[in-house]
Amino acid sequence: MAVDLVIDVDNTPGALAAVAAAISDAGVNIAAATCIGPGERAELHILVPHAGAAKHLLGISNLAVSREREVVVVDVEDRPGVLADLTRRIARAGIDLDLVYVATRNRVVFGAGDLAGLRAALDVVG
Numbered sequence: 077m078a079v080d081l082v083i084d085v086d087n088t089p090g091a092l093a094a095v096a097a098a099i100s101d102a103g104v105n106i107a108a109a110t111c112i113g114p115g116e117r118a119e120l121h122i123l124v125p126h127a128g129a130a131k132h133l134l135g136i137s138n139l140a141v142s143r144e145r146e147v148v149v150v151d152v153e154d155r156p157g158v159l160a161d162l163t164r165r166i167a168r169a170g171i172d173l174d175l176v177y178v179a180t181r182n183r184v185v186f187g188a189g190d191l192a193g194l195r196a197a198l199d200v201v202g
Contacts, residue, residue: 079127082143087118098137104130108179123185147187148194154182169197
């Protein structure tokens with residue numbers, strides 16, 4: 077099961093570095109990350125292979141996970157049009173996406189309220 081962890085941080089220089097260091101210092105790899113927040117606060121989304129370990133390490137570093145949710149991660153080819161093709165399939169299935177970001181090793185992370193429908197639209201077993 078892939079889990080998106082959300083950490084609310086001050087939108088200041090070094091905030092992302094603190095999160096990345098807390099996770100990497102324990103040997104946990106960050107498979108994907110995106111940060112949203114043009115104001116004083118930012119919302120950092122990370123995908124890690126071991127969510128429990130990452131949450132524990134972040135807590136020790138006083139960097140709490142504010143939300144977590146299951147997401148769908150899809151392996152893709154690195155070519156033009158892949159995202160368009162995938163999102164057309166999702167749209168045809170009537171699924172409303174609320175999260176999309178790119179992960180390492182040519183993967184795309186998708187979030188939606190209807191995970192079963194999202195998996196079905198993408199032919200993902202899970």
